[in-house]
Amino acid sequence: MHSNAHVKRRTSERPIQTPIQTPIRLGVSSCLLGESVRFDAGHKRDSFLTEQLADFVEWVSVCPEVEAGMGVPRPALRLMRRDGGLRLLEVASGKDHTRRMERHAAARLRELRALGLCGYVLKSRSPSCGMRGVKVYSEGARVRRQGTGIYARALIDAYPNLPIEDESRLSDAKLRSNFIERVFAYRRLRQLFAGRWSNRELVAFHAAHELQLIAHSPVGYRELLVLVSALKQTPRAAFRQRYEGLFMGALAKPASRGRNAKVMRRAKHELEKRLDAASRTELGEQIERYRKDLAPIALPLTLLRKHARRLNVDDLNTQVFLDPDPIEWMLRNRS
Numbered sequence: 001m002h003s004n005a006h007v008k009r010r011t012s013e014r015p016i017q018t019p020i021q022t023p024i025r026l027g028v029s030s031c032l033l034g035e036s037v038r039f040d041a042g043h044k045r046d047s048f049l050t051e052q053l054a055d056f057v058e059w060v061s062v063c064p065e066v067e068a069g070m071g072v073p074r075p076a077l078r079l080m081r082r083d084g085g086l087r088l089l090e091v092a093s094g095k096d097h098t099r100r101m102e103r104h105a106a107a108r109l110r111e112l113r114a115l116g117l118c119g120y121v122l123k124s125r126s127p128s129c130g131m132r133g134v135k136v137y138s139e140g141a142r143v144r145r146q147g148t149g150i151y152a153r154a155l156i157d158a159y160p161n162l163p164i165e166d167e168s169r170l171s172d173a174k175l176r177s178n179f180i181e182r183v184f185a186y187r188r189l190r191q192l193f194a195g196r197w198s199n200r201e202l203v204a205f206h207a208a209h210e211l212q213l214i215a216h217s218p219v220g221y222r223e224l225l226v227l228v229s230a231l232k233q234t235p236r237a238a239f240r241q242r243y244e245g246l247f248m249g250a251l252a253k254p255a256s257r258g259r260n261a262k263v264m265r266r267a268k269h270e271l272e273k274r275l276d277a278a279s280r281t282e283l284g285e286q287i288e289r290y291r292k293d294l295a296p297i298a299l300p301l302t303l304l305r306k307h308a309r310r311l312n313v314d315d316l317n318t319q320v321f322l323d324p325d326p327i328e329w330m331l332r333n334r335s
Contacts, residue, residue, distance in 0.1 A: 023058040024187060027112060027120035027155075029129045030063035032167050037063040041073045046167045048176070049121060056327050060115055064128050064151040068104035070097065079127045079147045081138040088127055088150050098150060101128060105154035116190060117162060119183040122152055124166035131156070131166045161248040162186065177332040178254040184328040185209070185251050185320075193240055199231055202243075204318075211321035213250050215263045220250025261291035267304050267316055274311050283307070298333065 030037045034045035049059075066072060075090040077097065088098045123129040126149050134147035148156070156164060163182035170176045192205050206228050213221040224246050231239060264287045272280055283303050289295035305323055308316035316322060324332075 024056065024183065025058045025060055025115055025117050026183070027060045027062055027117050029121065029123035030061040031123055032121060033059060033061055035061065035063070037066045037072055039074050039076050044123060048170060049167065053331065056331065060112065060117065062108065064101060064104055064108065067108065068100055077127045079134055079136045081136055086136065086147060086150070101150045102154065105151045109154060109158045118187045118190070119163040119179065120155065121170065122164065122166045124168040131164065161244050174254055180328060180331045182248065182251050184325050186248060189244060189247060202231065203228065208318045209320050211263045211267065211319045215255040215259045215321060217250040217253045220246060220253070224250065257291060257293065260297060261287055263321060264300050264304060267322065270313060270316055271307050271311065275307060279307065
């Protein structure tokens with residue numbers, strides 16, 4: 001890719017394509033897998049997780065309420081705002097389980113660190129596991145859906161860059177695709193930083209994600225360029241922490257149809273001088289059809305990938321945007 005701030009790299013390298021032997025491990029609220037662990041001894045089995053994702057991931061099932069010793073069945077819980085903070089209380093008796101849940105969450109999250117999770121799916125609206133919009137009660141005030149569950153808050157604080165979603169948001173095709181994309185990106189990022197990484201490997205990794213980052217967040221892409229440009233002058237631990245945060249933060253912004261089309265036109269420009277007129281026209285038409293929501297993104301991407309390989313254009317052949325992991329691509333495009 002051409003850019004005034006572009007960082008030089010050896011285009012023949014493609015470290016992100018090295019096979020990864022470890023499984024794709026995702027944390028998940030146990031009830032979403034059909035386990036009867038809810039307060040009423042029921043479950044909330046989710047078909048996308050159990051029928052589509054299950055064949056490709058290794059689930060790490062967690063029910064913090066059961067694991068903390070609350071039993072099945074158990075009294076219903078709710079979040080209560082009290083003394084400036086959120087408390088996890090039994091609805092009927094008012095018994096406070098906040099400290100019990102906080103202690104368990106801290107211990108469980110330490111255990112999970114060793115498993116190398118690449119993502120996490122939480123049960124929505126749960127007072128322990130809900131990411132957002134959990135009911136919060138207050139004395140003499142109306143109920144507000146603005147809380148985060150006690151366990152979920154600990155998880156988010158402990159793993160700020162981990163792709164985390166709840167099952168209700170994954171029913172949205174755009175958010176589901178973005179979650180899968182982030183899971184695979186986080187996995188590649190973990191692979192890069194797993195051992196002693198070199199500056200050259202980091203630059204190659206970053207270059208391979210250039211189009212993907214631009215499609216998600218042009219602002220985030222520019223911030224990362226500035227950071228990578230100062231790689232040699234930045235302490236390695238500080239660089240890694242900052243890079244991970246900016247990289248995953250950029251990908252957390254779902255790519256729009258317009259930005260995807262703009263990125264594909266940018267890739268097309270790399271090929272134009274070497275394409276015949278008919279191929280240029282076909283490629284341009286397919287990109288425009290996608291932009292207008294008249295064709296799936298797979299059509300222009302397939303053409304771009306075919307031409308880049310045929311013409312041996314290294315700058316494009318190394319782009320994750322054009323050539324994602326086959327399993328990732330299949331999961332992102334499942335209905």
